[in-house]
Amino acid sequence: MRLVVARCSVDYEGRLQAHLPLATRLLLVKADGSVLVHSDGGSYKPLNWMSPPCVMAEVEPEEHEAADGVVAVWVVAHQKSEDRLRVRLHEVLHDSSHDLGVDPGLVKDGVEAHLQRLLAEHIHTLGHGWSLVRREYMTAIGPVDILARDAARGHVAVEIKRRGEIDGVEQLTRYLELMNRDPHLAPVTGIFAAQEIKPQARVLAEDRGIRCVVLDYDALRGMDDTESRLF
Known part of the structure; x- marks a missing residue:
């Protein structure tokens, strides 16, 4: 799992349009390919996400994005639909990766x-x-x-x-x-x-x-x- 804390904005395009303005957020990239965008509130629910199967590419910002202070862009595209996320990173405060291994799953009671x-x-x-x-x-x-x-x-x-x-x-x-x-x-x-x-x-x-x-x-x-x- 990759954990990134960054000042970023996020745009979602597909069956609906959604925009998250510039703010500091936690970005999770999981081993199954999913990408989740979290704030420091709202309990466990992400503000936006892309479920697998999807692919993520880190690309250079476009000219107008760089002029606005964007240092990197994540493009996350779903492989079975037209849905995609565009995450514009303005400042990366933390970036780490961790191997969590195989999870045994939830034991229900x-x-x-x-x-x-x-x-x-x-x-x-x-x-x-x-x-x-x-x-x-x-x-x-x-x-x-x-x-x-x-x-x-x-x-x-x-x-x-x-x-x-x-x-x-x-x-x-x-x-x-x-x-x-x-x-x-x-x-x-x-x-x-x-x-x-x-x-x-x-x-x-x-x-x-x-x-x-x-x-x-x-x-x-x-x-x-x-x-x-x-x-």
Whole structure:
């Protein structure tokens, strides 16, 4: 991972236009190719970002940019769309790279783990004729919570969160991009399932063809009430 603290401005072009005026920010360049722009506020969410697959090139500033004090320019282009970031660096305050190694992934507990188990046991709640392939289906970038087949026998990757936010949609998107390269699985569709899904996350998921499902934890638990059964 590369960490850069710099005075910079950022322009995003693609499905929408966005501009971040000149300010001091943290720029993250991850090993998976993603580039994220952070401020010193707003919790963990980046102000802007480019998800993989993308490529980044550091180029000389244009004449008018150099006249404005720009010392370097990052051009980040998505490889499957017209989206691109142009980061204009005016002053670099810190620049370092760190090898973080292979991450073991998130170990889930509490409600999310229970939701995963319950939904796997009652996979038919996602649709008539559905079947479970397996829980924690391992990929090269981490485990998918649930891999299932729909009524048409197509593969479906299910990502489960207690609270569904944009980062969860991005995580599922990365899984889907990878899994759809496997001819034994493709085509693979996605479901983003959570007890609560934020409006922004729903918009992003639906824009990417990902189905959103709101889970009722109490209802899932009540589907197999052992205390009420005769046998």
